[in-house]
Amino acid sequence: MEFEKYYASIVESLNQPTRTCARRPHLLVCAPSNAATNNALKRVVQLGFFQTCGTKYTPAVVRIGASNLAQTDHSDEFCVEAKTKALMSMQHSEWLSWFSRQLHTVRSIEIEMKSQLSKLALLHERHENPDTVTANLLRMYENRDRAIADLSRLEYLRSYFDGSLRNQDELETLKMGLEASFADEAEIVFSTLASSGRSTLNRTKRTFTTVIIDEAAQCTELTTLFPLFTGVEHSVLIGDPKQLPSTVLSPIARQLQYGKSLFQRFVENHITVHSLGVQYRMHPDIRRFPSEFFYGGSLKDAENIKFECARLDFTLLSSHVQRVEFGPYLLFDTILGVEERNARGSLCNSYEARTCVTLLELLMASQARDARKLSVAILSPYIHQCELIQNLVDPLEIPGTITLLISTVDAFQGREADIVIFTCVRDASTTIGFLSDARRMNVALTRARSALWLLCNTQNAVKSELWRSLITDARERGLVIPAATLQHLV
Numbered sequence: 001m002e003f004e005k006y007y008a009s010i011v012e013s014l015n016q017p018t019r020t021c022a023r024r025p026h027l028l029v030c031a032p033s034n035a036a037t038n039n040a041l042k043r044v045v046q047l048g049f050f051q052t053c054g055t056k057y058t059p060a061v062v063r064i065g066a067s068n069l070a071q072t073d074h075s076d077e078f079c080v081e082a083k084t085k086a087l088m089s090m091q092h093s094e095w096l097s098w099f100s101r102q103l104h105t106v107r108s109i110e111i112e113m114k115s116q117l118s119k120l121a122l123l124h125e126r127h128e129n130p131d132t133v134t135a136n137l138l139r140m141y142e143n144r145d146r147a148i149a150d151l152s153r154l155e156y157l158r159s160y161f162d163g164s165l166r167n168q169d170e171l172e173t174l175k176m177g178l179e180a181s182f183a184d185e186a187e188i189v190f191s192t193l194a195s196s197g198r199s200t201l202n203r204t205k206r207t208f209t210t211v212i213i214d215e216a217a218q219c220t221e222l223t224t225l226f227p228l229f230t231g232v233e234h235s236v237l238i239g240d241p242k243q244l245p246s247t248v249l250s251p252i253a254r255q256l257q258y259g260k261s262l263f264q265r266f267v268e269n270h271i272t273v274h275s276l277g278v279q280y281r282m283h284p285d286i287r288r289f290p291s292e293f294f295y296g297g298s299l300k301d302a303e304n305i306k307f308e309c310a311r312l313d314f315t316l317l318s319s320h321v322q323r324v325e326f327g328p329y330l331l332f333d334t335i336l337g338v339e340e341r342n343a344r345g346s347l348c349n350s351y352e353a354r355t356c357v358t359l360l361e362l363l364m365a366s367q368a369r370d371a372r373k374l375s376v377a378i379l380s381p382y383i384h385q386c387e388l389i390q391n392l393v394d395p396l397e398i399p400g401t402i403t404l405l406i407s408t409v410d411a412f413q414g415r416e417a418d419i420v421i422f423t424c425v426r427d428a429s430t431t432i433g434f435l436s437d438a439r440r441m442n443v444a445l446t447r448a449r450s451a452l453w454l455l456c457n458t459q460n461a462v463k464s465e466l467w468r469s470l471i472t473d474a475r476e477r478g479l480v481i482p483a484a485t486l487q488h489l490v
Contacts, residue, residue: 025059027188028211030196030227032219032246034066036414040214041078041190059187064179065195078190080182080200084175087153092161099154105147113140149185153178180204193219197226210234215414216263217241220248224262239263242294243443244413278302281416283309283328286452289473290445293466294438311374311418311450317366323485331454331474333483339427346384352423352455353388355490359421359453360393360404367401375403377417379444381435383408385425409444420448423455436464445470 031037041063048058066079076082090098116137123130156177165171180203183189191201193213211232213224217239223246228235241264248259267273279287280302291299302308309328317326337351356378367374380386386406398404405417422444424435435441445452454470458480461467474480481489 024206025187026206026208028196028201028208028227028230028232029188029190029214030193030211031214031414032193032223033215033414034192035411036215037063037190037192038066039415044188045078060185061188061190062182062186064183064189064191064200065198080179083182084178087157087178088160088175095154095157095161099151102147102150102154106144106151109140109144109147113137113144116140146185149181153181156181176200176203191227193223193226196230201227201230204230207231207233210236212236212238214238217261218244218246218413219261220246220259221262221265237263237266240442241267242439243446244410244439247410280305280308281449282446282452283448283450285328286445286448288329289470290442292473293469294442309450311372312363313366313370314451317362320362320365321489324481324489326451327479328451329474329477330452330479330481331456331458331471332481332486333458334424334455334486335427335457335459335483336487337427337455337457339425342384344384347382347425348384348388349423349425349427350388351490352425353385353392355455355486356389356421356423357392357396358490361396363419364396364399364402367399371401373401373403374419375417376405376419376421377412377415377447378404378406378421378423379409379412379447380423380425381409381440381444382425385423389423409440412447413443416447416449418448418450419453420444420451421453421455424457424461426460427457435461435467438466441466 029037029040031040041061044061045058048056050056061078062080062083063078064080066076066081116133120130120133120137123133156174159165160171160174165174176199179200183200184204184206189201189208208230209232211227211230211234213219213227213235216224216237224237239261241261245261245264246259248254250258253259275298277298277300279291279299282290282305284301284306287299287301291297314326314328318324332355334349334352334355337349339347339349341347360376360378363374363376378386378389380389386408390406393404393406405412409422426435456467456471458471461471471480
C-alpha cells in the first residue's frame with residue numbers, strides 16, 4: 001500500500017502542481033537467518049506486488065551483509081557490498097565515461113520531461129485523458145532519479161580515482177558511504193537481524209518508514225532490537241510461537257530465558273496478535289493434520305491452492321512402483337530400520353536413508369519427461385542422518401529440473417520445497433528424542449507445498465502423543481504404507 005500511495009501522490013502532483021508528493025517508501029525487511037532473508041528477497045523479486053488497480057509493481061531492492069555467502073541464486077545482484085566492489089573495480093576511464101553518460105541522461109530526460117509536462121497541461125485544458133502522458137512522466141521520474149543517484153555515487157568516488165584518499169580509514173569510510181547510498185536509493189532493504197546492526201544502515205540519509213521482521217518468534221529479544229535502532233517509525237513482527245524458538249546452547253542462558261523472543265514476550269503480555277488464518281503453501285491433504293493438532297483447525301486454504309500445488313504427476317509416479325499409490329501425503333512405516341549413533345552422539349538410520357534415496361530416484365524417473373522445475377528437501381532431526389543421505393546421493397546424476405537440499409529441520413525453518421521427505425531415524429528400542437518436540441515437528445510437517453512423505457517407525461512413534469495422533473490420523477485416511485510393502489520398494 002505504501003508504494004501505491006506514493007505513486008498515486010506523484011500522479012496527483014502532476015495533475016495539481018501545488019500538491020506535495022508523499023515520501024518514497026523505504027522499508028527494512030529482516031529475518032534471523034541468511035536463508036530466510038534470501039527467501040523473502042527472492043519472492044519479492046520474482047512476484048513483485050499487485051496494486052488495487054491490478055497493475056504489477058516490482059520495487060527497487062538491495063541486500064545488506066551477503067558479501068561472504070556463496071551466491072547460487074543471483075542474490076549478489078542486489079548485494080550492496082558487491083555493488084560497491086564493482087564500482088571501485090572500475091578503471092579511471094570507465095568512471096569518467098559513466099559520469100559523462102549519466103550527466104547526459106539526466107539532461108536529456110529533464111528536457112523531455114518539460115515537453116511532456118507541457119502536453120499534460122494542454123490535455124487538462126482540453127479535458128482530455130492524461131493517463132498515457134502521466135505514465136510516461138512516471139517512468140521519466142524513475143529513470144531520472146536513478147541517473148541522479150548514479151551521478152551522486154560517481155562524484156563521491158572522485159577522491160578515490162584522483163588518488164586524494166590519505167589512508168585506509170578514509171577508504172573504509174568511502175566504502176560504507178557507497179553501501180549506504182545503495183540502501184538509500186532502494187525502496188526495500190533486506191538484511192539479517194545481525195547485519196541490520198552494521199554501520200551501513202546508520203549512515204543512510206533516509207529513515208525507514210517500517211521494519212518487517214520475519215520469523216520473529218525464532219530470534220532472541222536482543223537481536224530483534226538491532227533493526228529498531230535504525231530510527232524506524234513502525235515495526236511489524238511476523239512469526240509463529242508454535243514453531244522453533246531461537247537456538248541457545250548455554251544451559252545457564254536457557255535457564256535465564258535468553259532464548260525468549262520479543263514476539264513471545266508480547267504474546268505473554270496480552271499484546272494484540274493478528275492471526276493469519278489463510279495458508280498459501282500446503283496442499284490441503286498436507287495442511288489437514290497440522291491445522292487440527294497445532295492450530296485447532298483454524299487454518300484455511302487459499303483459493304486455487306490445489307492448482308498452485310499441482311507440481312507432480314502422482315499417477316505417473318505410481319506407475320513406476322507396484323502396490324504404492326503415491327499422493328500428496330504419505331507415511332511409510334520403517335519398523336525394519338535400526339538407529340545407529342556416531343562418535344559425536346548424533347544418530348542415523350541406514351534403512352530410512354536408503355528409502356529416501358529410492359524415493360528421490362522415483363521422482364527423478366517421473367520427471368524425466370517433465371520440464372517443470374521441482375524443489376526437493378530431505379529433512380531429518382539429526383545431522384548424522386543428513387550426512388549419510390548426502391553420501392548416498394552424491395553418486396547420483398540429479399537432473400537440472402530438480403533442486404535438492406538435504407538439511408536438518410532446524411536449519412530449514414523459514415524455507416519450503418515442493419516435495420519434502422522427512423526421515424525420523426529413531427527405532428523402537430529407545431525413546432523418541434527430538435521427535436517429542438512439538439514445535440520442531442510442526443516445522444517439519446509444514447514445509448512442503450505439493451507432497452510430504454514421512455518415514456517413521458510406528459512402533460516407536462506411538463510413545464509420543466503427537467506422533468500417536470499423527471499415525472492414527474494417517475491410518476484413518478488410508479495413507480500409511482505398511483512395512484511389508486515398503487520392503488519391496490527398498
